[in-house]
Amino acid sequence: MIERGSPVRRARIMPRVILLLYAHPHPSQSVAGKALLAAVRDLPELTVHSLYDVYPDFSIDAAAERRRLAAAKLVIWQHPLYWYGVPALLKLWWESVLVRGCAYGDGGTALHGKDCLWVTTTGALPAAYANDGVHGHPFSAFVPAVQQTARFCGMNWLEPLIVHGAHRIDDGALQAQAAQYRAKLEQYRRSHG
Amino acid sequence: MAEATILRDALVYLGAAVVCVPIAKRIGLGSVLGYLIAGCAIGPWGLGFVTNVQSILHFAEFGVVLMLFLIGLELDFKRLVEMRRPVFGGGTLQMAVCGAALGLGLWAIGLPWKGAVAAGLALAMSSTAIAIQTMAERNLLNAPVGRSAFAVLLFQDIAAIPLIALVPLLGSAAPGGEPGWQLALKGLAAIVIVILIGRFLTRPVMRLIARSGVREIFTAFALLLVFGIAELMALAGLSMALGAFLAGVLLASSEYRHALETDIAPFKGLLLGLFFIAVGMSIDFGLVATRPGQLALLVVGLLLVKGLALAAIAPKLEVTSERWLFAALLAQAGEFAFVVFGVARGARVLPGEWDALLTAAVALSMAATPLLLLAHDALVARRARSERAADAIDDNTAPVIVAGAGRYGQIIARLLFARGEKVTVLDHDPDQIDLLRKFGFKVFYGDATRLDLLEAAGAATARLLVVAIDDVEDNLALVDLARSAFPNLKIIARARNVRHWLELADRGIRATERETFESALRSGRQALEVLGLSPHEAREVAEAFRRSNIATLEAMLPHFRDEAKTVAIAKSGREELEENLRRDREAQQRPDTGHWQ
Secondary structure (H helix, E strand, C coil), X not given: CCCCCCHXXXXXXXXXXXXXXXXXXXXXXXXXXXXXXHHHCCCCCEEEEEHHHHCCCCCCCXXXXXXXXXXXXXXXXXXXXXXXXXXXXXXXXXXXXXXXCCCECCCCCCCCCCEEEEEEECCCCHHHCCCCCCXXXXXXXXXXXXXXXXXXXXXXXXXXXXXXCCCCCCHHHHHHHHHHHHHHHHHHHXXXX | CHHHHXXXXXXXXXXXXXXXXXXXXXXXXXXXXXXXXXXXXXXXXXXXXXXXXXHHHHHHHHHXXXXXXXXHHHCCHHHHHHCHHHHHHHHHHHHHHHHHHHHHHHHHCCCCHHHHHHHHHHHHCCCHHHHHHHHHHCXXXXXXXXXXXXXXXXXXXXXXXXXXXXXXXXXXXXXXCCCHHHHHHHHHHHXXXXXXXXXXXHHHHHHHHHHHCCHHHXXXXXXXXXXXXXXXXXXXXXXXXXXXXXHHHHHCCCCCHHHHHHHHHHHHHHHXXXXXXXXXXXXXXXXXXXXXXXXXXXXXXXXHHHHHHHHHHHHHHCCCCCHHHHHHHHCCCCHHHHHHHHHHHHCCCCCHHHHHHHHHHHHHHHHHHHHHHHHHHHHHHHHHHHHHHHHHHCHHHCCEEEECCCHHHHHHHHHHHHCCCCEEEEECCHHHHHHHHHCCCEEEECCCCCHHHHHHCCCCCCCEEEEXXXXXXXXXXXXXXXXXXXXXXXXXXXXXXXXXXXXXXXXXXXXXXXXXXXXHHHHHHHHHHHCCCCXXXXXXXXXXXXXXXXXXXXXXXXXXXXXXXXXXXHHHHHHHHHHHHHHHHHHHHCCCCCCCC
16 A cells, blocks of 8 residues: 555546446455456446545545546446445445535435446355345345435436355356456446447 | 964865865765875875874874763763773783784784784774774764774773883883883872862863853863863873773763763864874875885785784674674774884884884775775675575565664554564664564664665565654665665655655655654644544544645645745645635534435
């Protein structure tokens, strides 16, 4: 983290169409997250913005984040699922960036018409997400909080990408998911070029 | 007429020093060699501006006297008592081994045995002036090698007295002076007088003078005190420098210590410079021209025999890792040799042609000292480079180097150490260092801005260099050195202030913290909390301040060499902060902004 740029330099951003907000406290230790990122990070017009690397002290520069959002057409929230929701720093990002007058309420139109893609990895196998499974509900029960956040801000909700069993998934299956991720984004670029 | 001569001489000395010393220092030869070169240039064999070399040399010895006085001021009595073992044990060993080796060598090349004994012991003594000035310049005085060298030099000052007294006894001339017991009594009396003056007389007098408020009289008294004691010792046949040293020790615990130090330091510097100039002038280039072979044999033989002997006994004097540095520092012969040769010639112990040759050899050996040290540095650097290849294979052993183990660097070193990192610390404060070493840090004494020290610390393979030196100039010097010698080494730096931060950023060092900024912000937060803000609100205000402050610094960077512009930007940055803070405050006063209903 020695060469971490200053907030000011970071704020001077290129007009990029896809903004990938990545929230993982230990990016180098994440197997699934790394594989997914590696599959898409070289796409042109895509910016990976790793929140835990940029704000290790949780001091989010909300103004800079809003400028960044304004330049994007598609916003991706990619993270491991923690306690059925987003990691603390992404939650804080929501709270401090998506405020009234900007993201909702009077004049809050900054995100209107943008697209939102949710990409999350879970530790459990799909079978655990069932009424009689460890987690007591089908996975679809945990989607609305995220989905409605995007919708409340006027964003279009795209079909999310959920990778279950991130700890035990075999390499082939993971690569297949990663390829699917890339295909999804390439498809998006073609239709919104 | 006489005034005109003094003025002209002063012009010559000052001019030569002002020209030669900065140049020598700049190209890495050190100030001592600069003075010596200046002396050669203006002396009888150079431009011939000055001819009365012996009287100048004699006068300039007061530089050595003042230096010993200042060293005495730094040592209090307790530390002197602690030093008695290295001084008497180590000193005796050094004189015996070096004296015997040199005496045998001289006897082997044809000097009669009586002359060989006297000259061997005389040459065994080193130059206090050159050794201490060099060690001070390299921040070595408090390192183990410096302490041992100083103990040896102190013993030589003591041993010179009986040596000078005993040389005539070797000769065939009748010992015309007083009997030994009378000499001893006189010496003892002089020492008692010095102790009485230093202990009881000086402080009340200084108090009186200080109360009078005339600053220059205090300076005059300080000089009078040192010169007076030197004269007293000379009258008793003792070493002037030794007396001054003793007086310094006696005044080390007085409240006037710092005033004495600051008053005397400039005189010491100039007179010591004059002393080195005089040594340079006294090199007899006529002899160099007519008998180059014999002279070369003597100089090389002296440095070689004495250097090897010193390196051999170094472990016994508690110098383990830097024995060759120790040898290079003390291998030259010193100013006492001139005196002993004079006495020996008078007593017909030393044949005339030997006296001239040996005197020239002593002066040349003094001039060779800075060169020996440069050679030592180069060898250490080469060894460090050749070791790099072996080290590079084992990446886990690559250290993190923390330069400066004071309040700032210490915390960094401890944090890394707690994570199990291999930390190498560079510092020249022995108190901090001893403790760190006990806990398993690898510690190097000395000036971190020296390339050989950096290389010895493993800078070639290190993963990171933390520059935690508080002195801005040293800090930047180390950054520049590291960037040019080890371009791949990552650097984290401590900045003293905004200006320093900009200097570092301008060199591409971006991982820089201003040393008080973050802690001051924390205190500011505490203040806001006392004034009624909630802890989290206080944090948010401080964060806004911080962000705006850093943005201002970044904006200053491209223009920072243009002073006027920097001021203008700093001002507009302040205005911007004001506006930011106003905006923040307004935002906080609107209750629903940023919250869910």
